[in-house]
Amino acid sequence: MKKHGSLPAPARAVIALAFWIGVWWIAALIVGREVLIPSPPAVAVQLFRLLGTSEFYLSVLLSVARITAGFAAAVLLGILTGALCAVSAPADTLLSPLFSVIRATPVASFIILALVWINKELIPVFISALMVLPVIHGNVREGILSADPLLIETAAIFRFTKKQKLLRIYMPAVSPYLSAGVRTCLGLAWKAGVASEVLCFATHSIGNRLYQSKVYLETTEMFAWTVTVIGLSMIIEKLLMAAVSAWQRKKNYDIGKKPEKAL
Amino acid sequence: MISVKNLKKRFDGNVVFDGFSLELPDRGAFALTGPSGCGKTTLLRLICGLDRDYGGEIECGGAVSYVFQENRLFPTLSAYGNVFEVCRDKEKALSLLSSVGLGGDTDKYPAQMSGGMARRVAIARALAFPHDILLLDEPFTALDGQIKAEVIELIKRLEVDKLILAVSHDPDEIAALGCEEIRIK
Numbered sequence: 001m002k003k004h005g006s007l008p009a010p011a012r013a014v015i016a017l018a019f020w021i022g023v024w025w026i027a028a029l030i031v032g033r034e035v036l037i038p039s040p041p042a043v044a045v046q047l048f049r050l051l052g053t054s055e056f057y058l059s060v061l062l063s064v065a066r067i068t069a070g071f072a073a074a075v076l077l078g079i080l081t082g083a084l085c086a087v088s089a090p091a092d093t094l095l096s097p098l099f100s101v102i103r104a105t106p107v108a109s110f111i112i113l114a115l116v117w118i119n120k121e122l123i124p125v126f127i128s129a130l131m132v133l134p135v136i137h138g139n140v141r142e143g144i145l146s147a148d149p150l151l152i153e154t155a156a157i158f159r160f161t162k163k164q165k166l167l168r169i170y171m172p173a174v175s176p177y178l179s180a181g182v183r184t185c186l187g188l189a190w191k192a193g194v195a196s197e198v199l200c201f202a203t204h205s206i207g208n209r210l211y212q213s214k215v216y217l218e219t220t221e222m223f224a225w226t227v228t229v230i231g232l233s234m235i236i237e238k239l240l241m242a243a244v245s246a247w248q249r250k251k252n253y254d255i256g257k258k259p260e261k262a263l
Numbered sequence: 264m265i266s267v268k269n270l271k272k273r274f275d276g277n278v279v280f281d282g283f284s285l286e287l288p289d290r291g292a293f294a295l296t297g298p299s300g301c302g303k304t305t306l307l308r309l310i311c312g313l314d315r316d317y318g319g320e321i322e323c324g325g326a327v328s329y330v331f332q333e334n335r336l337f338p339t340l341s342a343y344g345n346v347f348e349v350c351r352d353k354e355k356a357l358s359l360l361s362s363v364g365l366g367g368d369t370d371k372y373p374a375q376m377s378g379g380m381a382r383r384v385a386i387a388r389a390l391a392f393p394h395d396i397l398l399l400d401e402p403f404t405a406l407d408g409q410i411k412a413e414v415i416e417l418i419k420r421l422e423v424d425k426l427i428l429a430v431s432h433d434p435d436e437i438a439a440l441g442c443e444e445i446r447i448k
Contacts, residue, residue: 154329158328252339
């Protein structure tokens with residue numbers, strides 16, 4: 001694989017970040033109106049001001065709680081439906097159109113429908129879950145179907161129990177698919193969750209604060225909240241992926257990715 | 264005991280067996296020989312029930328263990344884990360690994376093993392699984408002279424009161440195992 005110079009990865013990330021902040025800053029200077037593009041220092045000052053308010057922490061906490069709840073519920077449900085569809089053709093036939101419809105429907109349609117159906121405080125939970133569910137379902141299903149048929153035969157000869165088959169064949173097969181799904185879905189959950197908060201005016205939420213900033217043309221505050229969302233999404237993704245990697249290492253699923261040497 | 268009567272089997276449209284019959288006793292060593300593609304591996308798969316798409320009758324009297332043509336080790340398990348998983352007996356697993364010359368490599372994973380090491384783990388695993396019939400499909404591939412001789416002696420010693428049915432292209436291996444040859448045309 002081609003190496004990217006001699007700098008370590010974190011240093012390269014900082015340089016890339018600094019470059020794009022520079023681009024942003026130049027754009028703000030060219031436009032010259034904070035209401036259209038606020039400068040990075042102005043956004044930083046606004047962010048620090050927000051950090052001094054209790055509303056900031058309450059909004060962040062409740063948004064994280066809603067989106068995480070939706071994400072977690074969808075991961076659990078996606079594992080169950082994905083596993084069911086991998087082993088049962090009738091279930092697969094029955095559920096496939098449903099997941100295709102969910103994938104194809106614009107998130108705004110679901111948010112508007114959810115406004116009619118359920119309590120507005122639960123809409124971000126529902127919407128986050130709805131965006132995550134088809135991806136996790138599809139990845140788990142694919143992972144199970146990708147299980148090595150030779151190992152399945154081997155397990156049959158050595159009379160493995162269902163638990164042994166699950167632990168030694170199916171979980172290692174699903175692990176990389178699930179890991180990729182979780183990584184993809186966390187960003188989806190955040191984007192869809194915050195968008196639904198904007199549209200349903202969920203109380204004490206990042207989305208609601210973004211909406212208020214837009215209504216009062218407080219673009220600097222809107223940028224500060226957006227930076228908060230990006231930061232939170234990245235931190236949670238790092239923590240979650242670290243946990244997933246630790247789990248894969250503990251179970252030796254990372255070793256399982258390497259191919260057995262040929263005879 | 265293995266009993267095959269009037270076996271009919273097609274594979275990819277080709278007739279592999281057409282009225283083939285075979286009777287093997289409860290114990291003893293036998294080797295299937297014949298040209299490539301004559302159905303030796305197919306017959307092993309039919310006998311152990313991995314392939315149930317056939318005509319005729321196949322009866323297999325006892326539990327079957329199998330050294331496949333491929334190693335088929337579980338990649339998330341160490342050498343020890345692969346053997347222990349089929350017998351749930353720590354001492355037996357360690358003793359068998361030691362017998363095939365892997366006493367010092369029990370914690371290695373398949374991705375870290377050479378072809379010969381992986382082959383020996385596959386053999387130790389098959390021997391560890393409680394069985395009455397041992398099916399061996401080209402079992403000694405990737406094993407060099409001394410190790411091969413030791414593994415053959417181990418199999419002969421442990422399988423003395425069992426039925427062995429092997430597939431091999433090597434007449435020396437067949438002779439070393441003490442197998443009676445069954446030629447498939």
